Amino acid sequence: MKRWIMGAAGVLLLAVIGVGAWLFVPARAPQVVPAQAQADAAKLHDPALIERGAYLAKLGDCAACHTTRGGAPYAGGRPLTTPFGEVSAPNITPDAATGIGAWHFADFWRALHEGIGRHGQPLYPVFSYTSFTKVSRDDALALFAYLKSLPPVQQPARAPELQFPYSVRQGLVAWRALYFQPGEYQPDPKQSPEWNRGAYLVEGLGHCNECHTTRNAFGAMDEERRLAGGQIPAQSWYAPDLSMQPGGGLAGWSQQEIVALLKTGTSTKGSAFGPMADVVRLSTQHMNDADLAAVAVYLQSLPPRQPVAAAPVVRASDHAHGGELYAKRCADCHGDNGQGVAGTYPPLDDNTSVTEPTGINAVRSVLLGGFAPATAGNPQPYSMPPFAQSLSDTEVAAVVNYVRQSWGNHAAPVAAGDVSRLRHTPVD
Amino acid sequence: MKLYNDGMNPHDFVRETTRAAAALFAFGAANALYAAAVPTVPDTMQQRVAACASCHGAHGEGLPGDVKIPRLAGKPAAYLLQQLQSFQDGRRHHAPMEYVVRQLSPAYLQQIADYFSAQQVPFHPQPVPATSADALRRGEQLVHHGDPARGIPSCESCHGSTLTGVQPLMPGLTGLSYAYIQAQLDAWRTHQRSSDGPGCMTVVANRMTVGDVTAVSAWLASQPPPANPHPLPASAQTEPLPGWCVVGNEEARR
Numbered sequence: 077m078k079r080w081i082m083g084a085a086g087v088l089l090l091a092v093i094g095v096g097a098w099l100f101v102p103a104r105a106p107q108v109v110p111a112q113a114q115a116d117a118a119k120l121h122d123p124a125l126i127e128r129g130a131y132l133a134k135l136g137d138c139a140a141c142h143t144t145r146g147g148a149p150y151a152g153g154r155p156l157t158t159p160f161g162e163v164s165a166p167n168i169t170p171d172a173a174t175g176i177g178a179w180h181f182a183d184f185w186r187a188l189h190e191g192i193g194r195h196g197q198p199l200y201p202v203f204s205y206t207s208f209t210k211v212s213r214d215d216a217l218a219l220f221a222y223l224k225s226l227p228p229v230q231q232p233a234r235a236p237e238l239q240f241p242y243s244v245r246q247g248l249v250a251w252r253a254l255y256f257q258p259g260e261y262q263p264d265p266k267q268s269p270e271w272n273r274g275a276y277l278v279e280g281l282g283h284c285n286e287c288h289t290t291r292n293a294f295g296a297m298d299e300e301r302r303l304a305g306g307q308i309p310a311q312s313w314y315a316p317d318l319s320m321q322p323g324g325g326l327a328g329w330s331q332q333e334i335v336a337l338l339k340t341g342t343s344t345k346g347s348a349f350g351p352m353a354d355v356v357r358l359s360t361q362h363m364n365d366a367d368l369a370a371v372a373v374y375l376q377s378l379p380p381r382q383p384v385a386a387a388p389v390v391r392a393s394d395h396a397h398g399g400e401l402y403a404k405r406c407a408d409c410h411g412d413n414g415q416g417v418a419g420t421y422p423p424l425d426d427n428t429s430v431t432e433p434t435g436i437n438a439v440r441s442v443l444l445g446g447f448a449p450a451t452a453g454n455p456q457p458y459s460m461p462p463f464a465q466s467l468s469d470t471e472v473a474a475v476v477n478y479v480r481q482s483w484g485n486h487a488a489p490v491a492a493g494d495v496s497r498l499r500h501t502p503v504d
Numbered sequence: 505m506k507l508y509n510d511g512m513n514p515h516d517f518v519r520e521t522t523r524a525a526a527a528l529f530a531f532g533a534a535n536a537l538y539a540a541a542v543p544t545v546p547d548t549m550q551q552r553v554a555a556c557a558s559c560h561g562a563h564g565e566g567l568p569g570d571v572k573i574p575r576l577a578g579k580p581a582a583y584l585l586q587q588l589q590s591f592q593d594g595r596r597h598h599a600p601m602e603y604v605v606r607q608l609s610p611a612y613l614q615q616i617a618d619y620f621s622a623q624q625v626p627f628h629p630q631p632v633p634a635t636s637a638d639a640l641r642r643g644e645q646l647v648h649h650g651d652p653a654r655g656i657p658s659c660e661s662c663h664g665s666t667l668t669g670v671q672p673l674m675p676g677l678t679g680l681s682y683a684y685i686q687a688q689l690d691a692w693r694t695h696q697r698s699s700d701g702p703g704c705m706t707v708v709a710n711r712m713t714v715g716d717v718t719a720v721s722a723w724l725a726s727q728p729p730p731a732n733p734h735p736l737p738a739s740a741q742t743e744p745l746p747g748w749c750v751v752g753n754e755e756a757r758r
Contacts, residue, residue, distance in 0.1 A: 146593025341607075353607045409554075411543055420545050444600065445555045450609040457607070458545070459555035462600050466558065503603040 116181040120221045129222025132215055135367070136208070136281045137359035141165040145504070151175070151229040156202050157310045157502075159295065161238030163202045171228035184220045185213065190258050198248035200236065201256070206297065210261040210280030255296035267377075270366075274374025277367060278303070282359075287315035287351065303378055307434055312501045313350045314436045316428040321380035325428035331372035336419075338368055340453030344418040346427050347448040347457075349441060357449035391481060392489035394470070398478025401471055405463065406479070414483050420458050425483035435490035438476045439498050442467070469495040549619040555604050556616070564620040568628040570725075572683045575628075580735050581614075581621035582672035586699070588613045595698045597691075627679040627729035635722035639715070643723025646716060656711045659720065661743065662704065667724070669735035673702070676735060682725035689717045703751035710755075 119125055133139070142165045144153035152167035152175075167175040176184065183194045191205035192198060199205060211219075241247055261280050263272040278284045279302075289297040290306035298306075305317035305325055317325030326334070329345050336343035338360035341353065348356045360368070392398070403412075409421040416423035424430050429437045445462035448454065463472065469492040476495075480487040545551060550562055556576075560566060564576030576584060590596040591605045592613075605613070635643075645651075647667070650658035660667065662674055669676035677685070691697035692709035699705070709717070748755050 146595065357607055408543055409545075415542065417543055417545050421543070444603050445558070446604050447555060447607050449607040450612045455609065456549075456552055456612055456615065458552050459604070461555050461558035462604065463558070464600060503599045503606075 113180060113182060116217060119217060120181070120224055122221065125218050125221045126225045127222075128215075129218035129220070129225075131362070131364075132219050132281060133222055134359055134362040135277060136211075136219070136283070137355060138168070138219075140354060140358050141203075142168050148229040148231070150223065150226055151231045152233055153231060155234075158202050159309045160242040161236065163200050163236040163238070164234040165203075166233040167229065167231045168223050169226045169229045169231075170224045171230050174230050174232045175228060176223060177228055179220075181217060181220050184223075185216050188216050188219075189213075189260070191252065191256065197245055198252060200238075200245075200248065201251070201295065204283040204286045206256055207280055207283035207286055209256075209258045210276065212260055212276075215281065251294060251296070255294070268373070270370045270373050271377060273367065274370035274372070277371055278374050282371070284318070288318055303375075304381060305432065307436065308351060311351060312436055312498060313440065314429075314432045314434045315352070316432050316437075317381060318375050319378040319381050320376050321378065323381035323383055324378065325381075325432070326375065328426065331369070331376055334372040334375060335365075335368045336453075338363065338371065339451070341449035341451045341457065342419055342422075342454050344423075346422045346429060349429075349446060349448065350437065353446075353449040357451060361449070361451040361453065389481070389486050389488050392474070392477035394474035395478055395481065397471075398474035398476075399482075401467070401475040402478050402482075405467075406475065409460070414479065414485075419454075421460075424479050425485060427485075430479055431485050431487040433488070435476060435480065435487065435494065436498065438480060439472060439490055439495050440501070442472050442476060443495070443499055444503065464499060469493075469499070549615065553616055553619065556620075559600075560620075561625075563623040563625040565623075565625040566628055566679065566681075570631050570633070570681045570683045572681070572687045574681075574684050575679045576620040577623035577625050578733050578735070579621060579675050580669055580671050580673065581617045583669070583675050584617035584620055585614055586673060588617060590697075590699065595700065597696050624733075627733070629729075630679070630681050630725045632726040633682040633722045635718065635726075639719040640723050640726070642716065643719035643721070646712075646720050647723055651711075651716075654711050656708060656716070657704075657746070659724075662741070662745075664736040664740055666730055666732070666736060667727075668730050668733055670741050671735050671738045674735070674741075676733070677724050678727060678730050678733070680725065682721050685724055686717055686721040689721065693717070699751065701751045702745055702749040703753065704745060704749040707748050707753075707755050 139149055141154055141156060142150045142152050144151075144155075144165075147153055148169070150168050152165045155162045155164050169175040170177040172178050179194060186192045187194070187199060187203075188205060188208045188211060190209070191201065191203070236243070261276045263269075264275070267275075285297055285302055287308050288303045288305060290301055290304070291297055291309055295309060303318045305315060307314050320326040320329050320334070326345075329343075333343040333345045337346065337348060338356060341348045341356040341361065363371075406424075410416050410424050411421075414423060414425035416425075422429075429441075441460070443462060443464040445460040447459040448457035450457055467475070472495045473490050473492045477489040479485065480489065550557075556564070559573050560576050564578075566575030566577075567573050587596060588605050588608070589610075591598070591601045592608075594602075608616070646656065647659045650656045650661065659677060662670070663677050664670045664674065667677045688697060689709045689712065692705045693712075695706065697705075712720070747753070
C-alpha cells in the first residue's frame with residue numbers, strides 16, 4: 077500500500093514538473109551558423125575523417141544496440157528492454173526515409189550532445205546521451221561522417237513500447253531537468269594527457285557508467301557511486317565495481333591485466349562473460365594499445381571503496397554439499413582451490429564476478445556456461461559447460477554458495493528460489 | 505678423482521650433499537603439489553568445446569534417451585556451420601544454444617563445425633516410441649515415397665536414399681530421437697526454425713498434418729543405425745530442388 081502511494085505521488089510529481097516544463101520551456105531549434113554548417117558538410121567525405129569515425133563507432137559500441145540479430149549493421153531494430161518497457165534502437169544508416177539520410181550534422185550533434193531528436197523531441201535515455209554528451213564535437217563529426225558513408229538500408233524504426241506514464245515523452249523533460257547535465261568532457265589540467273584520454277573514453281564515448289553504476293527507481297545513475305558497480309536494469313547481470321584500489325571490485329588487478337581483458341576477453345584475473353563479452357567482442361578488442369592503456373590508467377585512479385556490508389555474512393548451511401559438487405563438477409578446470417588456470421579458466425578465488433553483492437553472475441554462469449569471446453588475441457576460447465539441464469535449483473545454489481564462501485571469498489549466500497527465477501531469464 | 509674440495513672435509517661433504525638432496529626433494533615435492541593444484545589443460549578442440557559436450561557428448565554422439573538434443577557427429581560441416589550461424593542470427597531458437605554460440609567468430613564456428621563433422625563414433629540406440637502400427641506404416645510411406653496428392657516429397661528425395669544426409673547442407677535423419685525430430689518439424693511448421701537456404705522445410709512441414717509429423721518422427725527414430733553413416737556426396741542430389749524451396753517464396757511466408 078505504502079509503495080503504491082509513493083509510486084502514485086512520484087508519477088504525479090513527474091507529471092506536474094513535466095507539464096510545467098512543457099508549457100514554459102520552448103522547443104529549441106538547433107543553433108547553426110550557416111557557414112559552420114557548410115564547413116561541416118564539406119568535411120563529411122574526407123576519407124581520413126570517415127576512418128577515424130569508424131574507429132570511434134567501435135569505441136562507442138554503436139552497433140551493439142543499433143544492429144539487430146542477423147540484421148544489416150547500424151540499421152536498427154534491436155529491442156532494448158528497460159524496466160519501463162521496450163525501446164527499439166533506430167536505423168542510423170543514411171537512408172533518407174528511415175535512417176539519417178536527411179540529417180545535418182547539427183541534428184546529429186543535438187541528439188548525441190543534448191539528447192534531443194531531429195524533431196525537437198526529448199530522447200529516451202536508453203540512448204546513453206548522459207555519457208555521449210561528453211563526446212567532443214570533432215569526434216561527433218567523425219562519427220557522423222562514418223555513419224553517412226555506410227550503405228543506406230531501408231528499415232523503419234519501431235515505436236517504443238513503454239508503460240504509462242513513461243510512454244508520455246514529455247515526462248522526459250522533468251527527468252532531464254533532474255538527472256541530465258549536457259556538456260563536453262573538460263580535461264583535468266592536474267592529470268596527464270593519458271589519464272584525460274582514459275577518462276574521456278570511460279565516462280564519455282565508452283559509456284561504461286551506463287552499466288557499471290547503480291541506477292535509482294527512475295533509471296538515473298547514482299552520481300555518488302560512479303563505476304562502483306550496479307545491477308544492469310532488466311538484464312539480470314551485475315556489472316561489477318571497477319575500482320582497482322583496496323575494497324574495489326578490481327583490487328589486485330594490474331593495468332596489464334585490465335588491458336588483456338579488454339583486448340583479448342581474458343586475463344589471469346578473469347574472463348569477460350555475459351554482456352561484457354559482447355562489449356569486448358564488438359568494441360574493446362578493436363581499441364588501439366594507447367587507448368587501452370589510457371583506460372587502465374584512468375581506472376587505476378578510481379578511489380578505494382569502503383566495504384558496505386557491515387553485517388557478518390552467514391555461512392550457507394549447504395557448504396558441504398556445495399563442496400562435493402564443486403569437486404565433481406568444477407575443480408577439473410577451476411582448480412581445487414579456485415585458483416583457475418591463467419588465461420584459460422578464470423580463478424574463482426578473489427574474483428569480483430563471483431563475490432559481487434547479488435550472486436546473479438555466479439548463478440547465471442553456472443546455469444549458462446558459455447565461451448569467452450572469440451577475439452583476435454584469443455581466437456579459440458575455451459568454454460564452460462552449462463549446468464542448467466543437469467543441476468537442480470538447490471544444487472546450483474549449493475555450489476554457488478560454496479564458491480562464494482570458500483578460500484578468500486566471503487559473500488552472502490543465494491537461495492534456491494533465486495536460481496529458479498534466474499533459470500528463466502531471457503538470454504538476449 | 506677429487507670428490508670434494510680441498511677445503512671441505514668428508515663430514516661437510518656428506519652434510520652438503522644431504523642438504524642438496526633435501527632441497528631437490530622439496531623442490532620436486534613442491535612441483536608435484538603445484539601440479540596437483542593447477543589443472544593441466546589439453547590444447548585440443550575437444551577441451552575447448554566442453555560447453556557443447558555436456559549436451560551433445562564429447563564427440564557429438566548425442567545423448568541416450570528420448571531427448572530434444574541432436575547427434576552432431578558426422579553431419580555435413582556446412583550444415584553444422586549454418587545451424588550455428590542460425591542460432592547467432594535468430595533463425596533458430598533455443599536459449600541455451602543462442603547464449604553459447606553468441607561470442608564466437610565465423611572462423612571459430614567453422615572450426616567447431618569441422619570438429620564435429622569429422623567425429624566418427626557409434627550411434628546411441630534410440631528408444632522406440634509407442635506408436636500404432638498404422639502410424640509407423642504412414643511414416644515409412646512418407647519417408648520413402650512422400651504424399652504426391654498433397655505435394656509432400658519423400659524425405660529420401662533430399663536427405664539421401666540412405667537417410668544419412670547429402671553434402672553440403674542436408675543433415676542425416678538417422679540416429680536422432682523421436683523428441684528431437686518431432687520438435688524440429690513443429691518448429692518449421694510454426695516458423696520457429698528457418699534457414700537462409702534452401703527453404704524447403706517450412707513448406708514441407710506445413711503440408712504435413714500433425715499426425716504425419718508424429719508418424720515420420722516415430723518411424724525415423726525406430727530405425728537401426730546405418731552401417732555407413734557418412735552423408736552422400738553432393739552428386740547424389742540429381743533432381744533440382746522445387747521452386748518453392750527458394751527462401752522467401754509465397755508459400756513459405758504463409
